[in-house]
Amino acid sequence: MKRLWPRSLTGRLVIIMVIGMLAAQFLTGTIWFDMRYGKAMEVPTRLVASELAMRIRLLQAAPPDQRSAILQSLNEPRFSMREIAQPTERLPALETHHAAITQMFDHVLEQQVGQPLQTRFLKAELQTDQGGKNDFLSLFRDNFPSGHFVLQVELPDRRWLQIDAQEGQAGLSMAPMTALYDYLMRIYVLRIVAIVLIALVVVRLVMQPLKKLANAAERLGENIHSPPLDVTGPVEVRQAAQAFNMMQRKLIDSIAERTRFLAAVSHDLRSPITRMKLRTEMLGDEAAREKFRKDLDEMEAMVTSTLHFVRNIDSDEQLRSVDIDTLLDSLRLDAEEIGAHVVVVGSAAPIPGYARSLRRCLQNLLENAIRYGEQARIDVIDNAENLRIVISDRGPGIPPDMLEQVMEPFMRVEGSRNPKTGGFGLGLSIARTVAQAHHGALTLRNREGGGLDAILDLPRRSHG
Template sequence: MKRLIPDTVFTRLFGLVVAALLTTHLVMTSLLLFFGPHFSRDEPPPRPPLERTAPGASLRPTLAPGDAARQPPPPPDNRNRFPAPFWLAQLVTLAIIGLLAWYGARRLARPIQQLTQAAARLGDNLEAPPIEESGPQETRQAARLFNRMQDKLRQQMAERSRFLAAVSHDLRTPLTRIRLRSAQLDDTALQARLGKDIDDMTAMLDATLAYLRDESQQESWQMLDITALLQVLAEDAQEQGHHVSVDGHADSLLTLPGSLRRCLDNLLENALRYGERADIHLQQTGDTVGIEIRDHGPGIPENRMSSVFEPFVRLEESRNRHTGGVGLGLAIARDAARRMGGTLTLHNAPQGGLIARLTLPRDAHGALYQL
C-alpha cells in the first residue's frame, strides 16, 4: 500500500522539528501559567474629579486634604524583566530540544551505520547475511541495492571458481601429453629443453591459479600465536638447509591464519631465494605487531619499489631470472596483508639487503568494522 506521505529523511526531519517546536511551546506556556505573575480582577479605584484652574488650562485632579498620603506608590523598578521562572523555562526548553534531536539523529543514523558496517564486512566475507532494509526511503533503497550487489558478487565468485577448475584441467591435460611425447625424442638436448619449458609453464600455471584462488578464498578470524608460527617457519627452512634466525616476541593476535601463513611463506621464500639467508625480527608496539624479514641480497632499486608488487613483474636487473619465480610472490603477500587489515612495505637496509616489513593490527577484525 502506497503511503500518503513518503517516509523520507526530509519528512522525518520536518516532523521532528515540528514536534520539538510544539513541545517547547506547550512547556513554556504551562510554566508561564503556573509560575508567571498574576493580575487582580478587582476594579481600579475611582479617579478624583478634575477641575479647571484657568480658562484654556488643562484639567487636573482635585485632591482633598489628606489625599496626598493616599496616593498610589510609584511604579516598581522593572529592570529585572526576566524572572526565575522564565530562565527555568528556557533551560527546560533546551533540554527537550537536545533530547529530541539526539533521539532523532540516532534513529536516522542507525540504518546508515548498518550499511557502512555491512560494506566493511563485504571485503572480508561475501557469505555475510544481507542487511535489514529498514529506515527512511533513501536508506531502504541503498540497503536493497547493496544486498543486490552482494548477490551478484557471490555469483561472479562462484563462476570464477568454476572457471579456475576448468582452466586447471584443460591446461594440465595438454601439458601432460607434451611431456609424454617429448620423452620419445631421440635428441636428449632437445628433450631437456622441452622438459624445462614444460616445467616453466607448469610453474606459471600453478602460481597463477594459486593467486586467483587465494583472492576468492574465505577464512574465519582466529587468535594466533604469531611467535610460534615464525618459529615453525624458521625450523622448516632450517631443515631444508637454509639459515634463518628469529628474535623478538609478541602476544597472540586476531587474524586470518591461512592468509598470514601464505604472506610469510612468500616473503621468506623471496628472502632465501635472493638473499641466501633471512633474519626475522618480531616487535609489538601498542596496538600493532611488526614483522621484519631481512635478506642479504642485492636489494631493489628505489625507483622500482612500487612496481614489484604488481602481478607478473620481475626485476631482471637485480634478481636472478633463472632462479626466480613468475613475479606473483609479493603480489600475493600484499593482498594477504590487506585482507588482514595490515600493510606491507619494502625498503633497502643501510648495510645491504632488502627488508620486508609486515605491520598488522592486533585486532584487525574490529578495525575493519569500526568506521
Template sequence: MKSIIPDSLFVRLFLLLFVILSISIFAGREVFIMLGLEHAPSSVHRDPFRLYTILLVRLGAVALTAWVAARWLSYPIKRMAKAAEELGNNLNSPNIEETSGPSEVRQASKVFNQMKARINLQMEERNRFLAAVSHDLRTPLTRLKLKAEKMDQQELQADIQEDINEMASIIDTTLDYLRGDERPETECMLDIGALVHSMVEDAEERGESVTVSGNANPIKLQPLAIRRCLGNLIENALRYGESASIVIGETDSNVVITIRDFGPGIPEDQLESVFAPFYRLDTSRNRNHGGVGLGLSIARDMARKQGGDIALKNAQGGGLVATLLLPKQH
C-alpha cells in the same frame, strides 16, 4: 578551509531547531535594544534570572531533540555503512532488511542487495572459469610429465621436469592470485612467534639457510592467510638472496616481523612497484630465478586484509629488508 563547527547530522538539526526556537521566541513580540537593565521593561528588570533560565532550558531541549532526531535519522545510514564494510570482508554476509525505515532507505537497501547479488553471481562465474582453465592447463602438463619420466637421458629428463614444475608453479600462483579470498577465514588468537619458528624449521629441513630470533605475544589473525603471507616473503628472500634472517618483535600497537635477504637488492625507485601484480624487475636480482611476479603482491594483499602492511627497503651492506606490520587490534 575547514569549518570551525563540525558538519554532522546533529549539528545541522541543532542549528535548524535553534533558528525555529529563536523565531518562535521573538515572533509577535517587541524587541528591546537595551544599554542596561535600568532601561528594560519592569518584568525583565524584576527577574532577569528567570529569562536566562528559560533560555537555557529551551536550548537544552533543542540539543536533546537534535540528538534524539540525529540518532533516529542516522540509524539506517549507519546500518548501510556497516553492511558495505561487511560486504568488503565477506561476500556471503547477510542482506540488509528492505522492509524497515523510510521509503528512501528501503529503496537504497533494495538497490544495495541487488548489487551484492550481482557481485556474487560474477564471483561464481569467475570461479567456474578458473576451475575450467585450471583443468585445461594441467592436463597437457601431466602428459608432458609422464612422457618425461619415460625418457632414457637422465640429464634431459631432469631439465624437462624442472621446466614442467616451473610452469605448474606459475599456473598455481596465477590462479591462486586470481581466485583471491573467495572463502573468508575466521580469525583466532595466534602465536605468531611459534608460527614463524615452525616455518623456519620446515625450511631448514629442506636445506635452506634461514635464521630467526625474537618473539611476540599472540594476536588475533587468520592463520592460513598469515602463513601464506610469511611463506611468500620467506620464499622471496631465499629465491633472490639464497639465505634469510628473520627478526620478530613488537611495539605498543603492532607486531613487527623483518625478513632480510642478502641478494642484490632493488632499485630505490622500484621498491613500491614490485608489489604490483606480474611486475618483473629487469635487474640481476630477477635473472634466472623464475617466478611470475605475484609473491609480494599476494603477501601484501594478505597483510592488508588483516589491517597490516608490508614495506621494503634496501639494507646497508646489501640485500633487501621486508617489514611486516600486524596490528594488535583491528
C-alpha cells in the same frame, strides 16, 4: 572555517539543526519584543488612563461656566489637555503592538468614568530614560522607560479634548539585565541545549542503519563470505540492505565463476602440457629438449600460481586464534630442509586470524627473502595493540620508486631482483591481500647496506 565544520555526518546534522533553530528564533524575535514592549507600556497606560478619567469626572462635576478655567488649572508639564473643535479625520497608522495598548487604555478609562468614551490615538509609544524613542536594545538597557500618549477623547457632553501625557513606571524598575538574562538563558541557551540533546539522540538513531551498512562494507572487504545484512527497519533501510546483499551475492558469484573458469583452463592446459612433455622426451636434440622442458615447467608453474592467487582471494576461512611462534618455527624448519638459513628473534602471543592465509602470507615473504638473499632474519615485535613481523634479507633490494608497484599482481622488478630465480609477481600481492584481510598492512623498505625489509603489521583488535 573548514576546521570548524565537523567531519562526521552526525556533527554536521546537529550544527545545521542548531543554526536553523537560531535563525527561526531570530526571525520570530518580534514576538518577544511585542511582549516586552507591552509589559513596559502597561504601567504608563494604566496610569494615564486613570489620570484622564479622574480629570474628566472633575470636569463633568463642575458648572458649565467654570469648566474652561478648571481645564486650564488641571494642565501640568507631563499632562496637558486642551479643547478642540473637532477630532482629527485621518489618524496616523500605529504599529500592530499598539492595538493591545489602546484597548487597555479604553478599558481602564471606561471603568473609571463609568461609560465608554470614543478615543482617537495620535501617538502611543515607549520612550527611553532620556526621552528618546525606544528601540529594541533600550528594552534591555533602560530601567525606567516612560510612555508618551497623544490622543483625542469625546466627553459625555459631545466636546472633544486633546491630551498630551507622559508617564513613567511609578518607581518600578523594568530590571533590563534580568530580562536579558532570562531571554538569553530560557529562549536561546536552554533551547540550544535541548535541540543538541534531541539532535544527538535522533540523529544517532537515524544514522545507526548507515553505520551498520558501513561496517558490513568493511567486513565485505575483508571476507567476501561475511554474513549478509538483516533486512529490517524503515523502507529506505531495507532497500539499501537488499541492494547491498544483492551486490555481495553478485560479487561471490563473479569470483566463483572466475575461479571455475581458471580451474577449467588449468585442467585443459595440463593435458596438452603433459603430452608436450612426453613428446619433448622423445626429441633427439638434448639442447632443444632442455629448452622445451624449461618452457613447459614455467607454463605449468604460472597456471598453478594464478590458481593459488585467485583461491586465496576467494577464501572463506574461519577466524581463529593463531599461534605465531609455532607458525614461524614451522616455516623456519621448512626453510632449513632446503638448505636455507633462517633466524627468528622474539616471540608473540597468539592472535586472532585466518591461519591458512596467514601462513601463506608469511611463507611468501620468507621465500622471497631466501630467493633473493639466500638467508633471512625474522624479527617479532609484539605489544598490546599491534604485532609486527619483519622479514629481512641481504639481497639487491628494490628501487625506491617501485616499492609500492611490486605488490601489484604479476609485477616483477627484473632490474633489481635475480632474473633467474624470480617468480610470477603474485607472492607479494597475496601477502598484501592477507594483511588487509587482518586489518593490517604490508610495507617494504630497503635496508642500509643492501637488502629488503618486509614489514607485516597486524593490529590486535576484533575482526568482527
